[in-house]
């Protein structure tokens with residue numbers, strides 16, 4: 001299963017993931033830097049990303065994630081916290097844009 005990151009410099013990086021990993025874990029494992037200041041606890045907002053496709057397959061936003069996104073600038077309908085999106089097989093081919 002693969003996920004593609006759209007990096008800040010305009011390039012793309014496609015990497016594999018395993019079920020149960022978060023988007024943040026996959027990024028970090030592959031040397032893609034996000035500002036994960038709270039180390040994946042969903043409270044800092046530094047891992048804010050935009051999901052470019054498969055939005056109907058994403059896990060629901062929790063109250064904690066929603067509260068954190070409320071404090072982040074530049075949030076839109078496709079915003080998520082990379083540390084809170086747990087991947088599964090239905091998300092194969094996911095495209096995630098770094099902010």
Ligand code: FES
Nearest residue numbers: 040042045047083
């Ligand atoms: S790492 Fe802090 S909110 Fe995701």
